[in-house]
Every structure is written in C-alpha cells, then in structure tokens.
Amino acid sequence: MTRWWTLALLAALIVAPAAAQGVNPDEAYQAGGQDGADVAATVYQDVLLLIPMRTLALTDEQLDRLSDLNAGLLAQATAFDELRVRLWADYQDDFDAVISATLTGGRVDGRAQRAVDNAVGQFSDARADLTQARADAARRFVAALSDDQQAMVQSPDAAAARQALVQRLGGFESVGEFVAAGLDALRDLMPDEYQMVAQGEAARMAAAMVGNDSPDLPAMTAEVLGIFAEVSTWTPPRYQEQRASLPAQINARLGFDAGAGAPVSWEDMLRLVSGGRTPAAIALVRGPAEGEAQ
Secondary structure, eight states, rough: HHHHHHHHHHHHTTTTHHHHHTGGGOOOOOEEEEHHHHHHHHHHHHHHHHHHHHHHTHHHTHHHHHHHHHHHHHHHHHHHHHHHHHHHHHHOOOOOHHHHHHTTOOOOOOOHHHHHHHHHHHHHHHHHHHHHHHHHHHHHHHHTSOOHHHHHBHHHHHHHHHHHHHHHHTTTTSSHHHHHHHHHHTTOOHHHHHHHHHHHHHHHHHHHHHTOOTTTTTHHHHHHHHHHHHTSSHHHHHHHHHHHTHHHHHHHTTOOOOOSSSSSSHHHHHHHHTTTHHHHHHHHHHHHHHHHHH
C-alpha cells in the first residue's frame, strides 16, 4: 500500500461517521440544541425522505419493511463508527508515525506501517461491507413494492449509467445543458475560428454523450454539427431569446430526456433504507396513532 493511498484512507476514516449514515457531513443531524442551520438541514433531510415515500404511496406493511431494513443498517453503521473510533485510538501512535514520515519524506518504520496497513484494511473492508449492505437493503425494499411502484423506481443499472453520463458531460445534468454551454463558447469565435474547431468540438461532445466506441458516434457527431450550423445563423437577439429553452430543444432533437428519468431515483431508495431520519419520516407519514393529538 503506497503512503499517499494510506493517507487518503486515513482521511476517510476520520470523516466516516456521517458517510456511514448515508448523510452528507453538512446535513448531519444532532438532537437537541439546534440552531437555525441545524433545523434547516433536518427539514431538508426529512423532505428528501418524504417525497419518495409520498410518491410511492407506501402501505403500512411497506413502511414496516422499510423500518426493519433501516434499523438493521443504522445498527451496522453504528458498529462501523465504533470500529473507526477504536482503530484510531488503538493505532494512533502508528498513524502519527506514518503520517509524519510521509509528509516529511522520512523513512517509515516497518512495524508502524504494517500496523497502519492492518487498521486501514479493517476500516476499508467494513466500509465496503456497509456500502454493499445499503445496496442490498435497497434492492430488498424494491422487491417489497408492487409492480406499479417498482415501475416508478430507477434501477441500479440506470443510476450507474446516468452517473457515468454526467461524469462524461463534465458535471452537466443533461446533454442539452452540455451542448448549450459549448454553443455559448462557439458563438464568441470569429467565423474562421469556428470553421477550424466546429468538427472537433462536435466529435468531442458526441463522444461524451454516447461513448468513444459507440456505433452511434458518427451519426451523433453529424447531429451535433447540424445544431451548430443552425444556431450559428441566429442573430444575437434571437440567440438570447432562445437560450433559456435551448437545452430542452437540444434534448428533444438528440433523443435525450432532461435527466429526470424515473420519479424515484436509486439514490432516493438508498437514502430511505439508510437515513438517520428515516424513522422520523416514517412517523410523519403514518400520522398520529389513534387517540394521540395531531
């Protein structure tokens, strides 16, 4: 294990607790003594959970199943956090020695390095187990849904394909936004400059959309070039008039949706089964028990 890879895993070990709960650190909830930011973060987390619950119209039996899965994951997340704390305490001297030697370029003591590698290995394995448990729990919960409900949920494969597409698009959430941003830059070029770069830019964008090895690459490149050619004839006022709707127009022309996909994303399902606020959200959906005040 390289020194810098060890440091990267050590950093993950330090910030693991919030991630173990499936919550971003800035969304972590602490009971009691909440300031305005804490309240806003809690409300935001509850909304993220309540929207898919309401969309799927979960039955009482399905809420019971969700509660059971969530309880198991939260227990595993707690055990993971306890392991993290224990590893840091048991191996802190070894961590300090390896970190100091790495940052200063000094020689790492072999015994300390082996101890750190062992601790980091335990942490990495436990983190992978927790990640797999989240995915397994989400799949089991989807299996408890009706056919109509399942049709509203994004599949893991579709989620992975979507994530890969967004990465190829440089973070843009839709093909239309990606191409429109390129058009903004192309319109700043002089005509001779545009002629020099248009073909290459169209090929680059098409490869990002469908992949370098796709048989659809030549056709997609031609489609993007067609959009370039059409938009290049627009006057500045017309371009400004069309700019807000341009991403949607491009999505429709190229056959891509705007990225919404299924109404309930796979990330929503992962959040439901692993969220620390899931029990509270379930209670809100159920409403007060008979005889309780509203």
